[in-house]
Amino acid sequence: MKQLQPEYTCAIDLVIDIIGGKWKVLILWNLNEGPKRFNELKRSMPEITQKMLTQQLKELQEHGLVSRTALGESHVEYATTDMGKKLQPVLFKMCR
Amino acid sequence: MKQLQPEYTCAIDLVIDIIGGKWKVLILWNLNEGPKRFNELKRSMPEITQKMLTQQLKELQEHGLVSRTALGESHVEYATTDMGKKLQPVLFKMCR
DNA sequence: CAGAATCCTGTACGATACTG
DNA sequence: CAGTATCGTACAGGATTCTG
Numbered sequence: 503m504k505q506l507q508p509e510y511t512c513a514i515d516l517v518i519d520i521i522g523g524k525w526k527v528l529i530l531w532n533l534n535e536g537p538k539r540f541n542e543l544k545r546s547m548p549e550i551t552q553k554m555l556t557q558q559l560k561e562l563q564e565h566g567l568v569s570r571t572a573l574g575e576s577h578v579e580y581a582t583t584d585m586g587k588k589l590q591p592v593l594f595k596m597c598r
Numbered sequence: 599m600k601q602l603q604p605e606y607t608c609a610i611d612l613v614i615d616i617i618g619g620k621w622k623v624l625i626l627w628n629l630n631e632g633p634k635r636f637n638e639l640k641r642s643m644p645e646i647t648q649k650m651l652t653q654q655l656k657e658l659q660e661h662g663l664v665s666r667t668a669l670g671e672s673h674v675e676y677a678t679t680d681m682g683k684k685l686q687p688v689l690f691k692m693c694r
Numbered sequence: 695c696a697g698a699a700t701c702c703t704g705t706a707c708g709a710t711a712c713t714g
Numbered sequence: 715c716a717g718t719a720t721c722g723t724a725c726a727g728g729a730t731t732c733t734g
Contacts (some may be wrong), residue, residue: 576695672715
């Protein structure tokens, strides 16, 4: 998981790395309601491509904000972690 | 000057637009000490190119965070605006 | 269903040279 | 001193096809 040291000279760079880009905040927003499956997330963000959803979910996992749970052969559930839940009010206070 | 409406669905996008990228926070940091001339800024950020410094300063002006004052033929001074000064503590609280 | 694999494009950023 | 102008590159993100 990414930490503040040593490659970041400024925490802002880390924040931008973690929630920057086109999709991460939107994904966190959609997971706010509760755990969702991959295609369920996909449907709630019609404009995202599968590639980007896969990729951004993977990065959110690496940053410890989202968890992935395989519940069956073809049943995967994504949810916000405790850290993700702590981040949400900070983000969403700024969103309308 | 950019506003919250209507092209941003989330204020985070605006924040990233305003202070995102590789150089903006660093420029604001360097202007924290007081007004500086173009080359003075350039020297305090040896790795930035003239092109990027020019470009980012222009964007910071458009966002109303930095002011530009021509003091002579070849003497230009950059400084943080009131809004820039308000933004600084928020940013720098996160920086070490 | 939940992805992986390719290929492609736009643009942020860099290197370098030049100028009033 | 304070920039422009051009050219080149790397990478984020998109479109499409394929798979266990």
